[in-house]
Amino acid sequence: MKKYTRAIITFIVFIVFITFIIPVVNGQNLDGQNLSVFPAIQEKLVKPGERTRIQIQFKNGADTALMGKLKVVDFVVTDKQGTPKVVESKELKSKYGASSWITLPNDSIAIPPRDYVSVDMGVEVPYDVSTCSKYALVYVEPLSETVRVKADFKKPETATTVSTRLGGIVTFNIENSNCKENLNISGFTFPKFQEYGPIKVKFDVFNLSDYHIVPAGYANISNLFGLPTDQQNIKEQRIFPEAGKSYDVDLGSKWMIGRYKILVNVASNGLKSVSRQQVAYVWMFPWRVALAVILTIIVMIIIVKNLITKETDLEEELKKEKNEIEKLKSQLRKRE
Known part of the structure; x- marks a missing residue:
């Protein structure tokens, strides 16, 4: 009986041990950026046929001047992380693209070290707008390979990049009651x-x-x-x-x-x-905890039962001893 009791107790200890697991959390490091844009995402309410202007700023955080190409393109979002994919080909027009609305002041940009440059752009909204919102990406593509930034379209408060390109998203909301x-x-x-x-x-x-x-x-x-x-x-x-x-x-x-x-x-x-x-x-x-509790109860029942059995056996032994003593006393009285 003792052998089986020890085996059951050992099994319960093993179940309890594998039940509680401490998770490990891994840390991550984020790299800094030398090139930033403000605002990263801007919205503008426009009417069909309206002419207006927008502005975007590019900041160079490096100690050297930055030269690059200034471009405006359409983009599409195809994944579930919200990452824009630039539409390079003019033949592949985006349904929600607004790059054709924006006129850049020039096709290049020079940003002094630790300084910024504001880019003022003209916008001409066509009369026959078919959607309620249009989007475009205005970006800088540095000529120097030393300037590299990480892509992050997921967070509106951060700059957006594609490879070595960094830019801001421009959103045009068109006045339309049938959206x-x-x-x-x-x-x-x-x-x-x-x-x-x-x-x-x-x-x-x-x-x-x-x-x-x-x-x-x-x-x-x-x-x-x-x-x-x-x-x-x-x-x-x-x-x-x-x-x-x-x-x-x-x-x-x-x-x-x-x-x-x-x-x-x-x-x-x-x-x-x-x-x-x-x-x-x-x-x-929590079936493993429940199993451990049930097995613990079973072991306790076995232990208590063994104690009760031992106590009963001891009482019987004492009773027999008492009877033997009484017999001896009786025999001694007869001899006297």
Whole structure:
């Protein structure tokens, strides 16, 4: 019996040991930039047939002068990270491209060391505008290979680059009352069963509008009784027309038991604010901890049972000894 008890206790200790795992977080380093642009993204409301002007500044953070080409191009967004892809060919016109509206003052630029240059550009909006928003990228392509910056179209507050090019996105919002605003939630993935929390929920938001949107929303989780246990707001990110963005949210705590309801609610957050929802259910149960508890209870029952059995055997032995003593006393009395 002792042999089996030790084996069970050893197994329980092993289960408890593999149950608790400490995660390791890796750090990242970010490189600095010598060339920057302001504003990285600018918006301007225009009317069909209007003539106006826009301005953009390029700053050289290096100790040497920078010479480069000044260009304006269209771009498209094809991935779920929101990375613009430059349309180089004039034959491949973008549906939302506005590069043909912008006239550059010249095709080259020179920026002194630790200084900036403002570029003033003319804009001519055609009368027959077919969309509600148009976009263009005004960028500098340095002639020196020593000036290199990292691409980062994902963050509106940072500069945007393509290879050795750096530029700012110009958005033209056209006055139009018939603009469509819509979105769709797709790629909704979640675990159907999980041992520990939090629960990782992933989904994509696709922009079906005639202009860019910055969706706002949240993801929450409620227990079997309908009581909310956690809620996380989604990160607000710009999504261009006919493009999408990927989101992931962690919901709940580590210890969760039962059936939980996941609700994702996203609104376009534009002029009409169209909203969409997705609902899912997931079961949570820490089976290894439960197994360790059950095995511990079994071992305790075995130990207690053994103690009770030993105590009963001891009482019987004492009773026998007492009877023997009484017999001896009786025999001694008879001899006397």
